[in-house]
Amino acid sequence: MPTSIPTVSVQLYSVRDAIADDLAGAVARLAETGLSHVEPYAFHERTDEYRRAFAAAGVTAPSGHAPVLDAEDPGAVLDAAAALGMATVIDPYVPADRWQTADQVARLADRLNALAPLAAERGLAFGYHNHAWELSARLDGRHALELLADRLAPEVVLEVDTYWAAVGGADTPALLAALGDRVRLIHVKDGTLDGDVERQQPLGAGEVDVPAILTAAPAATRVIEFDAYRGDVFEGIAGSLAWLTEHDR
Numbered sequence: 001m002p003t004s005i006p007t008v009s010v011q012l013y014s015v016r017d018a019i020a021d022d023l024a025g026a027v028a029r030l031a032e033t034g035l036s037h038v039e040p041y042a043f044h045e046r047t048d049e050y051r052r053a054f055a056a057a058g059v060t061a062p063s064g065h066a067p068v069l070d071a072e073d074p075g076a077v078l079d080a081a082a083a084l085g086m087a088t089v090i091d092p093y094v095p096a097d098r099w100q101t102a103d104q105v106a107r108l109a110d111r112l113n114a115l116a117p118l119a120a121e122r123g124l125a126f127g128y129h130n131h132a133w134e135l136s137a138r139l140d141g142r143h144a145l146e147l148l149a150d151r152l153a154p155e156v157v158l159e160v161d162t163y164w165a166a167v168g169g170a171d172t173p174a175l176l177a178a179l180g181d182r183v184r185l186i187h188v189k190d191g192t193l194d195g196d197v198e199r200q201q202p203l204g205a206g207e208v209d210v211p212a213i214l215t216a217a218p219a220a221t222r223v224i225e226f227d228a229y230r231g232d233v234f235e236g237i238a239g240s241l242a243w244l245t246e247h248d249r
Contacts, residue, residue, distance in 0.1 A: 006218070006219060006220065006221060006222055006248070007037060007062065007221040007222070008035065008037065008221070008222045008223075008224065008241065008244055009035070009037035009038055009039050009062060009063065009185075009221060009222070009223045009224070010030055010035050010037070010038055010039065010223065010224045010225070010237055010241075011038075011039045011041070011065070011187065011223050011224070011225035012026070012027075012030075012038055012039060012040045012041055013041045013065070013225065013227075014224070014225050014226040014227075014229075014233055014237060015029075015030065015233055015234065015237075016041075018233075018234075023046065023049050023050070023053050024049075024052065024053040024056055024057070027053040027054065027056075027057045027059060028053075028056065028057045029234055030057070030059070030234070030237065031057040031058060031059050033234065033237060033238045033241060034238075034241060035059065035224075035237075035241060036058070036059050036060065037059060037060055037061070037062055037221075038054070038059050038060075038061050039061065039062075039063050039064055039065065039223050040061055040064045040065070040084070041064070041065040041066070041092070042065070042066060042067075043061070043064045043065075043066060043080055043081065043084060044066050044076065044077045044080035044081075047080040047083055047084060050084060051083065051084055054084070060085060061084050061085065061086050062086060062087050062088065062221065063086060063087065063088040063089070063090060063159070063185055063221070063223070064081055064084065064086050064088075064089055064090070065089075065090050065091075065092040065129065066080075066081070066089060066090075066091070066092075067091060067092070067093065068089060068091045068115060068126070069091045069094060069108070069111050069112070069115070074115055074118060075118060077089070078118060078119050078122050078124060078126075079122065081122070081124055082122040082123060082124060086124060087123075087124065087125060088124065088125040088126070088127065088157060088159075088184060088185065089119060089124050089125070089126050089127075090126075090127050090128065090129045090157075090159045090185070091112075091126075091127075091128050091129070092129040093129070093131065094108060094128075096131075096133035096137070099133055099134055099137045099144045100137060101139070102139050102140065102147060105139065105144050105147045105148050105151070106147075106151055108128075108148060109148050109151035109152055110151070112126070112127070112128060112148075112152060112153075112156050113151075113152060113153040113156060116153055116155050116156050120155065125155065125157050125184065126155075126156060126157070127156055127157035127158050127159060127184065128148070128156075128158060128159070129158075129159040129160075129161055129187070130145050130158075130160060130161050130164055130165060130168075131161065131164045131168075132164045132165075132167045132168035132195060133168065134148070134168065135164070135165050135167075135168025135169055135170040135175075136168040136169050143168075143170055143175070145158075145165075145170075145175075146175075146178065146179075149179055149182060152182070156182075157182055157183070157184040157185075158179060158182050158183050158184070159183070159184065159185040159186065159187065159223070160172075160175070160176060160179065160183050160185075160186050160187070160217070160220075161186075161187040161189075161225075162176075162186050162187060162188060162189070162208065162210075162213045163187065163188075163189040163190065163191065163200070163208055163225075164187075166193055166208050166209075167193055167194075167195045172208075172209070172212075172213050172216075173209065173212040173213055173215065173216035174216075176213065176216035176217045176220075177216050181219075183217055183220050184220060184221065185220055185221040185222075185223055186213070186217050186220045186221070186222060186223065187223050187224075187225045188203060188210060188213070188214075188222050188223065188224055188225070188240070188244070189203070189208070189224070189225050189226060189227070189240075190202065190203045190204065190205055190206030190207070190208045190210055190240075191206040191207065191208065192206060192207055193207045193208070197226075197227035197228040198228050198230060199230075200226050200227060200228060200229055200236075201236075202236050202237075202239030202240045202243060203224075203239070203240040203243040203244060203247075204243045204247070205239075210243075210247075211247065214247075214248050222244060222248065224237055224240045224241060224244075
């Protein structure tokens with residue numbers, strides 16, 4: 001384990017309702033919990049607003065989510081990321097029906113590989129974030145996400161959503177160990193393993209083996225996220241941050 005806590009961020013999708021109402025206020029409230037890094041979503045649609053909000057709150061965005069793989073102009077999305085000072089851009093979603101055959105997975109890998117140099121021209125790394133179906137889909141006895149990783153160029157990175165990997169049936173610590181240094185970031189979240197996002201909980205309060213996951217990816221940036229939360233999501237995020245601060249050492 002690392003001797004000090006790795007970089008911790010928060011996926012702004014967790015507070016999407018607050019962002020829709022008051023982007024700057026939502027980011028400021030997250031900063032007040034002690035977070036200094038955030039991971040914005042769809043940042044190419046509100047780049048100037050994000051930039052002002054980050055500057056006002058004193059936070060940075062090391063990574064961000066945007067639909068690059070199917071974008072009509074992926075360069076414009078990557079330009080927005082560079083303008084916000086990001087280091088890594090992650091495409092967060094390819095639907096389940098495109099993970100059903102080895103040929104489909106190969107095409108996705110080829111597209112990721114083709115876009116990575118475009119990102120590198122802007123000083124960015126580029127990669128992919130999973131949901132459950134990339135793990136529940138098994139091809140030749142392996143998770144589809146593993147087949148994808150086999151075909152990726154060395155510079156393409158992964159952000160493993162550890163909750164969704166577990167829901168998809170993966171032994172998530174073993175998966176992280178197998179994927180190795182390609183995993184630059186992990187989404188850390190907890191809850192029941194039935195995939196009911198309404199039952200997500202702060203870290204340490206659910207069924208996900210979070211300690212083993214952190215041990216398996218000691219250097220990866222930890223990105224706190226809630227797909228949904230029945231309480232005050234800002235309090236949930238603060239609880240996860242407190243748990244990480246105490247346990248991730």
